[in-house]
Amino acid sequence: MDSIFTNILGLTSYVSERFIQFIEDLVYRDANRYTEDFVVYDAVVISSVRCSRSYTSGRSSHPQVDGANHGIYERGMCTGSVILNTSYISEVVLLLLKGLTLPLFGLQYAWNMAISSWRYSFSCVRCAQVRIRRIASRLWITLRGSSDDIGxxxxxxxxxxxxxxxxxxxxxxxxxxxxxxxxxxxxxxxxxxxxxxxxxxxxxxxxxxxxxxxxxxxxxxxxxxxxxxxxxxxxxxxxxxxxxxxxxxxxxxxxxxxxxxxxxxxxxxxxxxxxxxxxxxxxxxxxxxxxxxxxxxxxxxxxxxxxxxxxxxxxxxxxxxxxxxxxxxxxxxxxxxxxxxxxxxxxxxxxxxxxxxxxxxxxxxxxTHIAHAELPWLPVPKFGAESDSDTLVKAGHQVPVVIxxxxxxxxxxxxxxxxxxxxxxxxxxxxxxxxxxxxxxxxxxxxxxxxxxxxxxxxxxxxxxxxxxxxxxxxxxxxxxxxxxxxxxx
The missing domain is CATH 3.40.50.1820 (Alpha/Beta hydrolase fold, catalytic domain)
Known part of the structure; x- marks a missing residue:
């Protein structure tokens, strides 16, 4: 009777410790670390259960010396079964948590998308403002010209x-x-x-x-x-x-x-x-x-x-x-x-x-007359009040360049x-x-x-x-x- 009461007390303390740990993990949103720790712990427990089973199977060949060994064996069997059940419960809870956090991830993604769109739109507006100011400044400088410099x-x-x-x-x-x-x-x-x-x-x-x-x-x-x-x-x-x-x-x-x-x-x-x-x-x-x-x-x-x-x-x-x-x-x-x-x-x-x-x-x-250009040796008509015999000018005649x-x-x-x-x-x-x-x-x-x-x-x-x-x-x-x-x- 004492051994059963002791086992129940140990099981109760174990369940309360795991529940407190679960609450802490839920508060800090550290489900991944909690899962990894829990899996590692389950592997240890399962190995201990296997050891207990091997011990039980070997008990027929090795007779019990006194009642103490019987209490340890029964406590190991009870603890292993409780831990296996707790692992199953943790998987269910983890699945429920993932189901609850999925909408949160969706909302967070939508929020990030909205923030990104708003930031991109804001940057586009800022770039447009800078360009408009630059164009306005260039236009003002062009229109003002030398108004402030003359004299x-x-x-x-x-x-x-x-x-x-x-x-x-x-x-x-x-x-x-x-x-x-x-x-x-x-x-x-x-x-x-x-x-x-x-x-x-x-x-x-x-x-x-x-x-x-x-x-x-x-x-x-x-x-x-x-x-x-x-x-x-x-x-x-x-x-x-x-x-x-x-x-x-x-x-x-x-x-x-x-x-x-x-x-x-x-x-x-x-x-x-x-x-x-x-x-x-x-x-x-x-x-x-x-x-x-x-x-x-x-x-x-x-x-x-x-x-x-x-x-x-x-x-x-x-x-x-x-x-x-x-x-x-x-x-x-x-x-x-x-x-x-x-x-x-x-x-x-x-x-x-x-x-x-x-x-x-x-x-x-x-x-405006700005220069003279020398024509090649070609017969060029010469205009003016001179005789008809002198109406042609030949080699090296210079004519004014007028622009x-x-x-x-x-x-x-x-x-x-x-x-x-x-x-x-x-x-x-x-x-x-x-x-x-x-x-x-x-x-x-x-x-x-x-x-x-x-x-x-x-x-x-x-x-x-x-x-x-x-x-x-x-x-x-x-x-x-x-x-x-x-x-x-x-």
Whole structure:
């Protein structure tokens, strides 16, 4: 009786321990570990039961010594049967748990799918927002263009004011047209061409010929016009020193377009070497503060900026064999950086000449004479009031090359006027051509950017020529130099 009670008590304690373990496993959702532990334990129990059975089968051959062995045998048999039943119950419970957790897994999968879809949709929306903002920013930059940059130099703090010298310029121009010339022979006059001048054989040729006929030493600077500003500044520095050492005369500089920017850079960078060799500088239609044309073409962040830059690099670097920095150096960003770092010397006489291009309908049909081309040995009819026997021209006849350059400048000037409300010569606005501390000259007629270096076929005889305007500018520059010397002496 005691052994039975002891067995029941052990069975009860075992069942309570397993039930508590089951509850703990259920709470922590660790069914897999519970199953593995239970299977391992069942294997141990089954092996013990087999041992008990073998012991029972062998009991007939080995008689029992006392009643203790009989109690152990009966307790092992009872324990084995109870454990086997518990294993069966655990399998049933595990199956029920799997049946209950299957909907939970389904809900969890559906939730994960919903969360993933929501996250993907949110990421798509964020990407769309970023793209829309980027496109809007590019569109805004494209539409704004150079609105905030035009005329920045005149409003920059610390810049000296300009002085109007148009009245005196017109007086000198009138004297020159009446045959009164005042340019002295004590200087060398150096004409500095602008961008793409290497592809215009007649660039400054008429002005040089006119000065040479008056007995003045005049030269056209041999620089690579499609090179960077700093490169040309160094070349001009060497060129000026060569002219000075060869003649002993100081040099008067007249630079057109980018040529004026190159000359100003040479004075800013190498003034200590050139202060005794340069007498003055006249910047003619030069984008000293920058030009909206170059900035609008090469501005980063606008629509089609990479494609536009590739096209310009193809034209300038591959076709023209130049340097893209020649155009980059004329943008507002580069000019601001250079001017703030390298100032023009205050003691040098300076003239800023700017003009406004005509945008009338008649200008669109104007053709500009820019070069001569030599025809092969072919009979070409010659038109004019000459005898019939001289109506054919043969070997080596040169004919002018005429292109609608004035029409292109008129279109560009109209574009700048409509977009920015700025007057310009087609490439450079009037405000960007004014150099701080200089004498500003404005002609009394409308002239495009290329007029002063190329002659037009359609010309009014009462209007002055380009070389006469260049002479008037240099004459005014000589007077400014004399005035500065007198002020220094006083």
């Amino acid at each position: 920045w130099l005149l409003d920059a703090p610390g810049m000296p004011p300009v002085e109007d010298g148009t009245t005196r310029f017109l007086e000198l121009l009138s004297d020159i047209r009446n045959g009164k010339h005042s340019l002295p022979n004590s200087f060398i006059y150096l004409l500095i061409p602008g961008l793409f001048s290497n592809h215009g054989p007649l660039y400054f040729v008429a002005t040089k010929r006119f000065f040479s006929k008056m007995g003045l030493a005049c030269h056209i600077a041999k620089v690579h016009s499609e090179a960077s500003v700093e490169h040309n500044a160094w070349e001009l520095k060497l060129y000026i020193e060569e002219l000075y050492w060869g003649s002993g005369k100081r040099v008067m500089l007249l630079g057109h377009s980018k040529g004026g920017v190159d000359a100003a850079a040479a004075l800013s960078l190498y003034w200590s070497d050139l202060k005794d060799k340069v007498a003055g500088l006249a910047l003619v239609q030069s984008p000293y503060g920058g030009t909206p044309i170059a900035s609008d073409i090469l501005r980063e962040g606008q629509i089609g900026d990479k494609e536009t830059r590739m096209i310009m690099e193809l034209i300038i670097c591959k076709i023209i064999k130049g340097d893209i920095r020649a155009l980059e150096d004329l943008t507002y960003e580069r000019r601001k950086e250079f001017i703030m770092k390298h100032k023009l010397p205050r003691e040098i006489p300076l003239i800023s000449f700017h003009s406004e291009a005509s945008i009338g309908p008649g200008v669109l049909a104007t053709m 609608p350059l004035s029409a292109a400048m008129a279109v560009c000037a109209l574009h700048l006027l409509l977009r920015y409300g700025e007057k310009s010569d087609g490439l450079v606005t009037c405000r960007d051509a004014q150099v701080p501390g200089s004498v500003v000259v404005t002609p009394d007629r409308k002239l495009d950017h290329s007029w002063i270096v190329y002659s037009s076929k359609k010309k009014n005889p009462s209007d002055p020529d380009a070389y006469e305007m260049c002479e008037a500018l240099l004459s005014l520059l000589v007077e400014l130099g004399k005035t500065n010397k007198e002020l220094e002496q006083v």
